[in-house]
Amino acid sequence: MISNKMIGLVQNSSVIRAMFEEGKRLASIYGAENVYDFSLGNPSVEPPKAVKNAVIETISEESANLVHGYMNNSGYEDVRRAIAQSINKKFNTSLGEENIIMTVGAAGGLNVILKTLLNPGDEVITFAPFFGEYRNYVSNFDGELVIVSPNTVNFQPNLSEFEKKITAKTKAVIINTPNNPTGVVYSEETITALADILNKKQTELNTSIYLISDEPYRELVYDGIEVPYLTNYYKNTIVGYSYSKSLSLPGERIGYLVIPGEVDDFSDITAAANVATRILGFVNAPSLIQRVVAKCLDSEVDISVYNRNRELLYNSLIDYGYTCVKPEGAFYLFVKALEEDDKAFAAAAKKHNILIVPGSSFGCPGYCRIAYCVDYKTIEGSLSGFKKLAEEYLN
Numbered sequence: 382m383i384s385n386k387m388i389g390l391v392q393n394s395s396v397i398r399a400m401f402e403e404g405k406r407l408a409s410i411y412g413a414e415n416v417y418d419f420s421l422g423n424p425s426v427e428p429p430k431a432v433k434n435a436v437i438e439t440i441s442e443e444s445a446n447l448v449h450g451y452m453n454n455s456g457y458e459d460v461r462r463a464i465a466q467s468i469n470k471k472f473n474t475s476l477g478e479e480n481i482i483m484t485v486g487a488a489g490g491l492n493v494i495l496k497t498l499l500n501p502g503d504e505v506i507t508f509a510p511f512f513g514e515y516r517n518y519v520s521n522f523d524g525e526l527v528i529v530s531p532n533t534v535n536f537q538p539n540l541s542e543f544e545k546k547i548t549a550k551t552k553a554v555i556i557n558t559p560n561n562p563t564g565v566v567y568s569e570e571t572i573t574a575l576a577d578i579l580n581k582k583q584t585e586l587n588t589s590i591y592l593i594s595d596e597p598y599r600e601l602v603y604d605g606i607e608v609p610y611l612t613n614y615y616k617n618t619i620v621g622y623s624y625s626k627s628l629s630l631p632g633e634r635i636g637y638l639v640i641p642g643e644v645d646d647f648s649d650i651t652a653a654a655n656v657a658t659r660i661l662g663f664v665n666a667p668s669l670i671q672r673v674v675a676k677c678l679d680s681e682v683d684i685s686v687y688n689r690n691r692e693l694l695y696n697s698l699i700d701y702g703y704t705c706v707k708p709e710g711a712f713y714l715f716v717k718a719l720e721e722d723d724k725a726f727a728a729a730a731k732k733h734n735i736l737i738v739p740g741s742s743f744g745c746p747g748y749c750r751i752a753y754c755v756d757y758k759t760i761e762g763s764l765s766g767f768k769k770l771a772e773e774y775l776n
C-alpha cells in the first residue's frame with residue numbers, strides 16, 4: 382500500500398520520462414537512426430577533457446579516505462572556498478565558503494532550500510512555462526505552488542500578474558533563466574523590475590520573500606548574451622546551480638546553493654540547509670565529484686555544438702511556417718503547436734517519429750518543447766518530418 386500522495390504522483394509521473402521510454406520503443410521498431418527523439422534534456426556534448434583529468438588526478442593524488450569519506454554536510458570547505466572565489470571573480474560578489482552548500486544537483490539544492498524555508502501552506506510563486514518538477518518539490522514540503530500565467534509574446538515573466546499574486550503567505554519565488562522550456566534569458570530590465578516589485582511587497586507586507594534562482598543553464602548562452610547574476614539585483618536571493626548541463630554531468634548529481642551573507646536570517650538558513658541536506662537522506666553531495674568540479678571551475682562544454690543545432694532547427698522551423706521565439710540559451714526550443722491541443726499535436730509529430738513534449742507539462746498548453754541536445758544528424762533527419770507535419774496543418 383503506497384501513500385495517497387504517491388498514488389497521485391505516480392499517476393502524473395513525468396510525461397517527459399514516458400516519452401523517453403517511447404523513443405526507445407520506436408527505435409527498436411524503426412531503427413534508432415529513424416527516430417528523432419527531442420524529449421529529454423540529456424546533454425549530447427561530452428564533458429570537457431578537464432573533467433576526466435581531474436577525476437584521474439583526484440583519485441591518484443589525494444588521500445582515498447578524504448576523497449571517499451564523509452565531510453561537513455555542506456561539502457568540503459576547500460571546494461566551497463574555491464567555488465565562492467570563482468563566483469566572486471565572475472560576478473563581482475563577495476562570497477566565502479560559508480555561503481556555499483554543495484548539493485545533489487539543482488534538484489537536490491531546490492529540495493534543500495524549500496525544506497529549509499517552507500511551512501505547510503506557504504506559497505511559492507513561479508512563472509509559466511516552468512520546469513514541471515517544481516510542483517513536486519514544493520508539494521514535498523506541503524507548500525502551494527502559485528503559477529503566473531505565461532507571456533507568450535516573448536516569454537519574459539508576466540510581472541503585473543506576479544505583483545497581484547504576492548500575498549502575506551508568499552515565502553519564495555522560483556525563477557529559471559536561461560529557461561527550460563523556452564530557452565529565453567530574462568533581461569536585465571525584467572530582473573530589475575522583478576526586484577523592485579519584491580522590495581515593495583516585502584515592505585508592504587513586512588515579510589521576507591526569497592528569490593530562488595534556479596540556474597543549471599547559466600553558461601549555455603548564445604550570441605554573447607549576458608545572464609544577470611541575481612544576487613547583485615535583489616538582497617534575498619538564493620542561487621541554485623548545477624553542473625549537470627554546464628559540464629555535462631547530469632548522472633553525477635552535483636551542484637550547489639549560494640546563500641549570500643546579506644539574506645534575512647542568514648545564520649538560521651545556512652544552519653537549517655546544512656541539516657536539511659542530511660535529513661533528506663543525501664547526507665552530502667557526492668564526495669569525489671565535489672573534488673573534481675573544484676578543479677574544473679574554468680571549464681565549459683563546447684556550446685558551439687548546441688548553437689549549430691539551434692541555428693539549423695530554428696531557421697528550418699521558421700521556414701516551414703512554425704512560430705517560436707529564437708532561444709538565447711539552454712538547449713530547448715518552444716514551438717507553438719499548430720493546433721490548440723498540444724498533446725494532440727505531439728501525437729501528430731510522433732507519426733513522423735518525432736518526439737516532442739507537450740507544453741502543458743510546463744504549465745503552458747498550446748506549445749511543445751523540442752530539446753535539441755541531440756546529434757546534428759538527428760536534426761537533419763527530422764526536418765522532412767517537421768515539414769510534412771506543418772503541411773498537414775497549414776496547407
Ligand code: PLP
Pocket residue numbers: 422485486487488489512557561595597622623624625631635636
Ligand atoms: N531545474 C531545471 C530548470 C532543469 O531543467 C533541471 C533539469 O533538467 C533541473 C532543475 C534539475 O537539474 P539537476 O540535474 O541539476 O538536478
